[in-house]
Amino acid sequence: MPPARARAAAAVPVRRRAGMSRAREWGNVPQPGPGRRADEGKAEVTGRNDGKRRPPTAAGEHPAWARELLDHLRPGGRDVRRVVDWLAGAAHAEVSLQDDAGTLLAGTRLPLDESLVAGLRSGRIASAAWEGEGHHLRLVRVGHPARACVLAVSREAPFDRHTADVVTHTAQVIELLLSAHETAAAGHRLRRATADLRLAILQLLMVEDTVAARRVAAGLWPGLLDADTACVYVVESTPGRREQLLEDCLDTTREEALVVRCPAMDGHVIVVSPREATADHLRSLVERHPDTYLGGSVWQSLARTATAYGQAVSALAVARFRADKTAVYAERTHPERLMDPAALRGWTAMVLRPLDALPHHTRAELLATTRLGLEFTAVNSAKILGVSRNTVRARMERVETMLGVDFGDVTARAVVHLALHTQINLLDGRAGTAPGAPARLADLLAGPAVGAWARELLGRLDGDPRNVRRTVRTWIAAGGNAERAAQSLGVHPQTVREHVRGAEPVLERQLLAAGTDLYEVVLAHLAVGDLEQPLLAGG
Template sequence: MGRERRADEGKAGVAGRGDGIRRTPVTAGEHPAWARELLAHLRPGGRDVGRIVDWLAATAHAEVSLQDAAGTPLAGTRLPLDEALVADLGSGRIASAAWEGEGRHVRLVRIGHPSRTRVLAVSREAPFDRHASDVVTHTAQVIELLLTAHETDAAGHRLRRATADLRLAILQLLMVEDTVAARRVAAGFWPGLLDADTACVYVVESAPALRDRLAAECLDTTREEALVVRCPAMDGHVIVVGPREATAGELRSLVGRHPDTFLGGSVRQSLARTATAYGQAVSALAVARFRADKTAVYAERTHPERLMDPAALRGWAARVLRPLDALPHHTRAELLATTRLGLEFTAVSAAKVLGVSRNTVRARMERVEAMLGVDFDDVTVRAVVHLALHTQINLLDGQADGAGAAPSPGLAGLLAGPAVGGWARELLGRLEGDARNVRRTLCAWIAAGGNAERAARRLGVHAQTVREHVRSAEPVLERQLLAAGTDLYEVVLAHLAAGDLEQPVLAGG
């Protein structure tokens, strides 16, 4: 065919190297410039196979291609190669090959790889002298080292990613109160992690770029005896579910070592109340940002539901949620858990925490709206349903509790109690000293569904004024208002108890 071809067969055809890449020793004291340049590619700042291929092309005055055994180019310039030779190299039948013809001299070298064989091809016009041969041989060795290192790193990354995904799945099961499934999954990988019936939830905050390192430190600090999850909703947050008492101190120590890192923690809750504990940790985190030690634990303040008659409250909650009782248990639990999170956070954040789409969250909440006959655009409705849901979660069996109970007062009766009234007057009374009449603005803003523009039109002021008034009420009331959640709903209940807002109409209460 007008060309001469030579192939080195197997191990016997290549001296000094079992896998076919010849080791060319460098004489003592001899450090050619090309060798130093090649070794520089192994430094942490280098390690790019494509750059090494380009370097080889320039150094050997050749065209260079790196491809897999199927002929797919990975780096360099595509070269016309003998497919049979490439196949022999890929299968391991031969370790290297060389031929010349049509004015070109070509060298092929098989490069071992943990999962897939690679072929390095070098084509040049001049014959391969000792210098060029040494450059090709050593370059093949360096590429093999890098590919092996990359494969090892990639495998480690895949393992870490799979483990992180598994931790997130366990957290998502806890968020929807499926503690049995969460324990079953955790037991196979981290025995004993969720054996306790209660835990505290912590949120550690840092810059998003530092979160991966922070998550790794949380795992090390807690000795992997806590569930550590990168928050799927907030890029700078790491969620830690810690059954052990020592976890709080361990995380405080970690936060103390890093600037611009903050810690919010919940009070101890049952595992079924992980979503509630998470909300508490987020609230505490807002306080931690303003503290010198950068940490805060959710303050167990007086909540309005604790001032109501327990039996009457349970009976009322059961009546409000009774339309959902006809659903299969799994469907009902799924809708209730999604609605709890959807009332605490935005649909996008709730979806990320649950591992579903935001459309799924909205569809589930719309189904609950339809079954309860309510409109969640009304903040007072959201507050009242939130009260019913959090009463229900405290019951061992929320569906059966109110079935045979004596008639209990409706929402108006629950809010009319003297203890609730006193709590509401004290809370809202904190705003009376503000000459801007912040209480009136806050009430109008709630009545407008939390919409500053609509509230501004009702009050005859600018929307920015409404926002400033609401924001200024937050430190006075010690509650977050601009973000939906428990803090806002308690303030809404206070307005309802004080008679500042019209009570919403619910079918069951």
């Protein structure tokens, strides 16, 4: 028996169903036989009825429909829905594509024989066809990495060899697209999971849980956080370019750094690296791309990642005005370094003593959240920590209550900020290991070195004829509220904002964005007696 007849004999027996004049199933869609062209009957499909035969296709030349179908595999046209719509037009038919659960993926839903569809999904048959009630239906099994799909084509005219070829090849194209989509989706899920893991590591570092951060990182990036110190960098671009910026940072650092989408700022990418070469790599990246800026911290212990992040953000503000678009946080003279170390340790221990009765984990969580909450808004702090803003506010309110302070008062925020950062220094061993004799805030601020520093800093504003120094002092006393400060001064709120903004480059500190810069200016006012000292339960 010739091979062609053998295949025909092996076809599934004819099945008759109510309302159908003829039905058939087979393992493969028929291919053109010997001496018969693949495009025979095309005049009927395309609407030609003049009886003229088309000239044969030149050797190596694809028919027009094949070229159109192949166009759907180009990078800009890989859309299963568009392929199904194209098939509907090319075959003058209604077309549907369903998955193994019967969900319509593309096209128009068609009434299908469930037992026949089940056979296609199971792989028992590869394709099937029937005709009846004035319609001709063809079904083709479309393989898929996760599940089998069914492509159904229904038309009034019978399926000639040309239309059968179109359906067969379209099914193959759809299979390729579904496989490519599944591969791309799996790759996307992997990249998303890796990005989430990087963010989780950063959040652990932000709350000083370096042990857990190292444990999580060791699985995918062995040795990444083995060092005791690291630098934090913030690379900024437009929000629309951030994904490409993230990939550029990963390539530039060769994955030898922790690269994270900033959860708080849409245009920022955060890089935590224990390697000195990272700075040069990132500078090179910024040089190559316009509208890209880099801010970096000084070297900090991993437990001070949150502090280093604040420094990098502060440096980024400077980088926007520099020709090379980069800046590193300047290690200027901070007021706490001018205070008596033993007295500062004793005062810090006294201020934070109400928290000592808490379990270690709870205390560390409250301190880390409050430290971030004093540097950034509650919303941004929540995004950085991966918790809700209500959680951030609840933790800070608990600290307020236990310390007996009001964080609505900028001076109280500045003083607690001083205690929290001194406590971090104590953990790092930078200010000694044991608290000294108890002292009060007034004693710390009364030292000659602190007084000289404060007078020099605020004295920079004295030359402004607008009396900017008075505006800044009034604005701080009003809790950083321009409207209340304007009422006290008898000016417009915009005038207050302009004066405060104008003081920033003179003082070399950001004031409108609450954080370390503002709190240092507040401490300077407290040291010279321009503001009343806040009341604290412990000091």
